[in-house]
Amino acid sequence: MDKQNEKINSVHGGDIYSDGIFKGYELLDFSSNINPIGISNSFKENILEGIKNAELYPDIHYRELKANLIHYLNKAYITKENIVLGNGAAEIIDLVISCFKSITIAVPSFAEYEIDAKKWGCEVKFSTRSDTMELVYDDILNKFKTTDAVIIGNPNNPDGSLIDKEKFMPIIKYAEETGKTIIIDEAFIEFAYSGANSYISELKEYKCIFIIRALTKFFGMPGIRFGYGISKDNALISEIIRKQNPWNINCFAELAVKYVLRDEGYINKSREWIKEEINYLPKALEKISFIQKVYPTNCNFILCKLKNFNGSRLYNLCLEKGIVIRKASNFRGLDDNFVRFAIKDRDKNNKLVEALKDIEEAL
Numbered sequence: 094m095d096k097q098n099e100k101i102n103s104v105h106g107g108d109i110y111s112d113g114i115f116k117g118y119e120l121l122d123f124s125s126n127i128n129p130i131g132i133s134n135s136f137k138e139n140i141l142e143g144i145k146n147a148e149l150y151p152d153i154h155y156r157e158l159k160a161n162l163i164h165y166l167n168k169a170y171i172t173k174e175n176i177v178l179g180n181g182a183a184e185i186i187d188l189v190i191s192c193f194k195s196i197t198i199a200v201p202s203f204a205e206y207e208i209d210a211k212k213w214g215c216e217v218k219f220s221t222r223s224d225t226m227e228l229v230y231d232d233i234l235n236k237f238k239t240t241d242a243v244i245i246g247n248p249n250n251p252d253g254s255l256i257d258k259e260k261f262m263p264i265i266k267y268a269e270e271t272g273k274t275i276i277i278d279e280a281f282i283e284f285a286y287s288g289a290n291s292y293i294s295e296l297k298e299y300k301c302i303f304i305i306r307a308l309t310k311f312f313g314m315p316g317i318r319f320g321y322g323i324s325k326d327n328a329l330i331s332e333i334i335r336k337q338n339p340w341n342i343n344c345f346a347e348l349a350v351k352y353v354l355r356d357e358g359y360i361n362k363s364r365e366w367i368k369e370e371i372n373y374l375p376k377a378l379e380k381i382s383f384i385q386k387v388y389p390t391n392c393n394f395i396l397c398k399l400k401n402f403n404g405s406r407l408y409n410l411c412l413e414k415g416i417v418i419r420k421a422s423n424f425r426g427l428d429d430n431f432v433r434f435a436i437k438d439r440d441k442n443n444k445l446v447e448a449l450k451d452i453e454e455a456l
């Protein structure tokens with residue numbers, strides 16, 4: 094494997110291409126966190142419109158797309174000037190980080206924050222969560238005092254926890270007073286089904302907040318590659334746009350934004366599914382004797398700490414049963430005692446639980 098592929102494999106989920114697809118068999122993928130309902134019918138039914146649009150360059154200002162996003166976000170204070178569009182949330186994460194000389198990263202978290210910061214020569218400070226995966230708010234504030242920005246997942250990957258809004262407020266106030274930036278990655282926010290969990294409402298009052306979102310996870314479209322950043326800091330939005338290539342969003346992503354964000358049937362069905370399964374799978378995992386701790390989650394994945402067992406061994410045993418799980422040892426702050434499971438539909442969740450029970454019995 095060349096160095097580039099080694100790097101990609103070492104920081105992201107299970108490699109379903111190497112372990113399954115390229116070998117010609119299907120795997121149950123519990124390593125990536127995508128809505129199992131799949132792509133909405135509203136997208137599929139209108140796919141011909143996308144094919145027709147593929148004959149044209151998209152609108153370079155993406156005016157209709159931004160209007161559709163504003164309609165979805167449903168906040169009168171959000172305008173087109175407050176939005177930057179990306180080829181997945183990953184592009185926005187990369188470019189927003191490139192705008193700062195130093196950053197505090199709350200870890201464990203999505204590996205790209207650190208990779209991007211280092212790539213841009215941005216000095217990094219880490220604020221490690223407690224054993225219960227809670228943010229250490231005082232520590233974040235202290236580290237933020239010597240850096241330009243802070244980035245936190247809400248909900249956070251890999252544990253699914255949300256920011257405690259009350260405890261976080263002094264950090265927001267500090268950023269607002271000093272002109273610093275708080276980047277909040279809400280790539281999974283739609284799974285945390287109460288709108289109050291998002292920082293969208295705080296954008297009205299606080300220019301220091303920059304939110305990242307995507308169609309990738311909740312709308313089940315990782316292949317479409319669509320994400321966006323929202324902030325009242327128009328200078329920061331413009332700085333990112335200046336760094337982008339023109340026409341970075343293709344016509345199928347435009348089509349997706351137009352149809353799936355208005356698809357209430359899909360949204361409601363997805364919310365009902367996550368509500369059911371978030372109450373089911375963690376409880377089933379708690380009954381497995383080699384799982385020491387199931388961290389409470391607010392979205393579609395579950396971090397677990399293993400007891401007298403390591404994640405690499407569990408990964409291999411699950412793979413033998415056709416299931417890919419996420420080893421979590423490569424998240425900064427975690428080790429090989431941790432694994433992460435995606436939440437799927439009931440049938441697949443049961444297959445995972447059965448496989449874990451079989452492994453337990455064979456111990």
Ligand SMILES: Cc1ncc(COP(=O)(O)O)c(C=O)c1O
Pocket residue numbers: 180181182183184203246249250278280307308309315318319320
């Ligand atoms: C927290 C978080 N943010 C962003 C991303 C990247 O999303 P996208 O595929 O839209 O680039 C991921 C992908 O796993 C993620 O876990």
